Amino acid sequence: xxxxxxxxxxxxxxxxxxxxxxxxxxxxxxxxxxxxxxxxxxxxxxxxxxxxxxxxxxxxxxxxxxxxxxxxxxxxxxxxxxxxxxxxxxxxxxxxxxxxxxxxxxxxxxxxxxxxxxxxxxxxxxxxxxxxxxxxxxxxxxxxxxxxxxxxxxxxxxxxxxxxxxxxxxxxxxxxxxxxxxxxxxxxxxxxxxxxxxxxxxxxxxxxxxxxxxxxxxxxxxxxxxxxxxxxxxxxxxxxxxxxxxxxxxxxxxxxxxxxxxxxxxxxxxxxxxxxxxxxxxxxxxxxxxxxxxxxxxxxxxxxxxxxxxxxxxxxxxxxxxxxxxxxxxxxxxxxxxxxxxxxxxxxxxxxxxxxxxxxxxxxxxxxxx
Numbered sequence: 566x567x568x569x570x571x572x573x574x575x576x577x578x579x580x581x582x583x584x585x586x587x588x589x590x591x592x593x594x595x596x597x598x599x600x601x602x603x604x605x606x607x608x609x610x611x612x613x614x615x616x617x618x619x620x621x622x623x624x625x626x627x628x629x630x631x632x633x634x635x636x637x638x639x640x641x642x643x644x645x646x647x648x649x650x651x652x653x654x655x656x657x658x659x660x661x662x663x664x665x666x667x668x669x670x671x672x673x674x675x676x677x678x679x680x681x682x683x684x685x686x687x688x689x690x691x692x693x694x695x696x697x698x699x700x701x702x703x704x705x706x707x708x709x710x711x712x713x714x715x716x717x718x719x720x721x722x723x724x725x726x727x728x729x730x731x732x733x734x735x736x737x738x739x740x741x742x743x744x745x746x747x748x749x750x751x752x753x754x755x756x757x758x759x760x761x762x763x764x765x766x767x768x769x770x771x772x773x774x775x776x777x778x779x780x781x782x783x784x785x786x787x788x789x790x791x792x793x794x795x796x797x798x799x800x801x802x803x804x805x806x807x808x809x810x811x812x813x814x815x816x817x818x819x820x821x822x823x824x825x826x827x828x829x830x831x832x833x834x835x836x837x838x839x840x841x842x843x844x845x846x847x848x849x850x851x852x853x854x855x856x857x858x859x860x861x862x863x864x865x866x867x868x869x870x871x872x873x874x875x876x877x878x879x880x881x882x883x884x885x886x887x888x889x890x891x892x893x894x895x896x897x898x899x900x901x902x903x904x905x906x907x908x909x910x911x912x913x914x915x916x917x918x919x920x921x922x923x924x925x926x927x928x929x930x931x932x933x934x935x
Contacts, residue, residue, distance in 0.1 A: 567609070567619060567710060568707070568709045569621065569712050570625075570712065573627040573628065573713075573714040574628055574690065574694055574713075574717065576690050578596070580742075584739065584741055585739050585765060588740075589765060596773060597772060599657045600771055601625075603622075605712055605714070606712075608737070609710060612735065623708060626660040626694075626697060627660070627662075628694040629661070630664045630666050630687045630689075630690055631650070631663050631664075632665075633914050634668050634917050635915070636668075636672050637915075639673040647913060647928060662697070664689040666685045691719045698727055699726060703730060708732065709733060710733045710734070710758075711734050712735045715736065715743070715747075716739060716744065716747070721754060721756060728756075728758070734757045734759075736761050737763075738762070738763065738764065739765065775797070777794045777795060778796075779793070780794075782806055784814070787806075864882060865882065865910070866912065871906065877892065880910065880926055886918045886924060888926040890925070890927070890929055894927040896930040909931075911933070912926040912929045912930070
């Protein structure tokens, strides 16, 4: 039995997928991450001349980043990223190492025709992947082959060192979006033990395909026949809502956020903040701390204040900071009527606090539930 660990540069793979599809005449191509480990294991089995059942994928880890401290206009985009990372862990049992990128109140997706004076750079992902690969290489019997899904040349030293530690290395990449050293047929850099696995040769095996099927919409807003034909696949434990109800929900949320004056990023100050706090201060500046924080860190706090007659409130985090949250930031199965002063919750950070302003939380769930 051959033990394989898969190390995926998720940020690079996400950026490379459009080019992968476009080159092959499939501009809307998407990778099925549930299939990815199995397909790559099959390629390794061919390379070592063994049946695929003799290749044991002992761990698959994806390294990537996610925005924090961003404008609320981009919250749906970031929520989708967070949901994707959660899906990898919950549905496909990936290990995920996700690192924050501080946008300092800016747009994650810049508006057309507007230049951003500040564009943050991703930190830690390359180093985290290389460190993990080397760490496990130094542990006896942890793996025989490191299967890397990468393209950046930053990994060259780590790959050479893994091989010096007696492990074998396989590289899966995208032909038009990888360092030339990986494609060198002679492998002058001494980076790998097998021919390169080009994902462009595995498009059919890796494609994410959603066939429409009849599903029951569970929204209270739904009108008419509850069974609808839809290609959306809800995650484990997720309730299904049809396109029409999702759009209605989005409209309701927009109205609620505008009512609270939140879309410009002007979060309310916590009720316990200094009364002389500058309400016109730029909420995007936040702290000057740009150090990346791993998503593995759990943020916890208790419900501190619920605004009467409204659907938003504040959390008091364990670090002493206050975080604003809205009813739409609650993760299932929590609903607004569940909220009580003193309730202990875990959450993700959407925007970090500044000196005189609360931060913003999302993906609120009962403490210890994830």
